[in-house]
Amino acid sequence: GAVVSQHPSRVICKSGTSVKIECRSLDFQATTMFWYRQFPKQSLMLMATSNEGSKATYEQGVEKDKFLINHASLTLSTLTVTSAHPEDSSFYICSARWGWTEAFFGQGTRLTVV
Amino acid sequence: QQQVKQSPQSLIVQKGGISIINCAYENTAFDYFPWYQQFPGKGPALLIAIRPDVSEKKEGRFTISFNKSAKQFSLHIMDSQPGDSATYFCAASIEGTSGSRLTFGEGTQLTVNP
Numbered sequence: 001g002a003v004v005s006q007h008p009s010r011v012i013c014k015s016g017t018s019v020k021i022e023c024r025s026l027d028f029q030a031t032t033m034f035w036y037r038q039f040p041k042q043s044l045m046l047m048a049t050s051n052e053g054s055k056a057t058y059e060q061g062v063e064k065d066k067f068l069i070n071h072a073s074l075t076l077s078t079l080t081v082t083s084a085h086p087e088d089s090s091f092y093i094c095s096a097r098w099g100w101t102e103a104f105f106g107q108g109t110r111l112t113v114v
Numbered sequence: 115q116q117q118v119k120q121s122p123q124s125l126i127v128q129k130g131g132i133s134i135i136n137c138a139y140e141n142t143a144f145d146y147f148p149w150y151q152q153f154p155g156k157g158p159a160l161l162i163a164i165r166p167d168v169s170e171k172k173e174g175r176f177t178i179s180f181n182k183s184a185k186q187f188s189l190h191i192m193d194s195q196p197g198d199s200a201t202y203f204c205a206a207s208i209e210g211t212s213g214s215r216l217t218f219g220e221g222t223q224l225t226v227n228p
Contacts, residue, residue, distance in 0.1 A: 001160065034215060043203060043218045044158070093157045100210050102148075105157035 002028045004096050006106030013084055013113055021079045021109045023094030029074035030096035034103065035067075038091040050077055084113040118206050120219025127226050133191040135222045137204035140185065144206040148216070149178065149189045152201045161202070162189070194226045 003026040013019045023033060032051050036044040048064075050056035050071035058064045066088075068080040077096070081088055089112050097103040119138045127133045137147075148163035164171045164178040164187065171178045177190040191198055204219040 004157075006157070041221075041223070043221050046215060049215055091155075095157075100214065102160060102163070103216065105150075105159065108155070108157045110155065 001102075002026075002096075002104045004030075004094065004104045004106040006094055006109050008109060009107060010110045011112070013111070015085055015113055016083055018080055018082045019084055019111060021081075021092055021094075021111075023077045023079070023096065023106050025075050025096045025098075025104075028096075028098050030077070031074065031099055032097050032103075033071055033077040034095045035069060035077075035079050036093045036095070038093060038108075040091075044093060047079075081111065084111070086113045089113045118204060118217050118219045120204050120222060122222060123220065124223045125225070127194045127224065129194065129196060129226055129228050131194050131226075133194045133198065133224055133226070134188060135202055135204070135224070136186065136188045137206075137219050138184075138186045139206050139217075141206070141208075141217075142185065143208050144217075146207045146209045147178070147180065147187050148205050148207075149176075150203045150205065150218075152203065152221075158203060191224075194224075196226045196228050199224055199226050 005024045007022045035047045047062045048056045048058045056069035071077040093108045095103040095105045149161045150158035151161045152158040162173050162176045175192045180187045202222045205216040207216045
C-alpha cells in the first residue's frame, strides 16, 4: 500500500508552547488528509478534514484556533497544537488519500505535554 | 445514524482458534466497510474491506461476512496466531462524496494466547 509518514513519532513539550506535527504522503498525491486523535484504549476521533489548498473542515467541538491545520501541498499537511496543555496529551494520527481511493494512515505521533 | 457499534470490547482466543468480531451500523447509505488492525503505538493498517454488493470476502486467514438486511458485518480470523494480538477497528463510510470520511467502531482488543 501507499506510504504516509508522520513526524515526529514522539514529542514532549512544555505547557503553553506550540508543537507542529507533519504528515507526508510519500508515493502519491493526497487530495484529502484527515487528522485523528486517539486516547488510550479508545477509538479514533476525527478532528478535521483538509483538502489541498483550502481551509480545513473541523469536527464539532474541535477548536480550530487551537489545532491549526495546513494542507499547503499535495504531499504535506501539518497539525499545530497551539498553547498546549496537559489535557492535549494524546496520540495524533493522520491519514491521506487521493480522490475516492482508500485512505492510508501514518504511524501516529505521541504528544506529551508536561 | 453515523454510529458504528462494535463488540466485543475485548477477546481472548487460544492459538489456532477462530476470532470473531462484530459490527452493526445504522446509516444505510454506508457503502464501504473496512477493518483495521492497530498495534500499540502505531497507526491503523487496513486489513480487509467489503462493499455491500457481496456477502463475504476472504483474504488469507481473514474473512468479512456482510449482512445488508441486518446492517451487520463481522471479521473472522481463522487459525488465530499470537502475532494477531492487536486492536481491531471496524469502520464504515459513504464513498464518492466530497465529505466522505470513516466512522470507526469502538475497537476490540484481541489477545491470542500461545
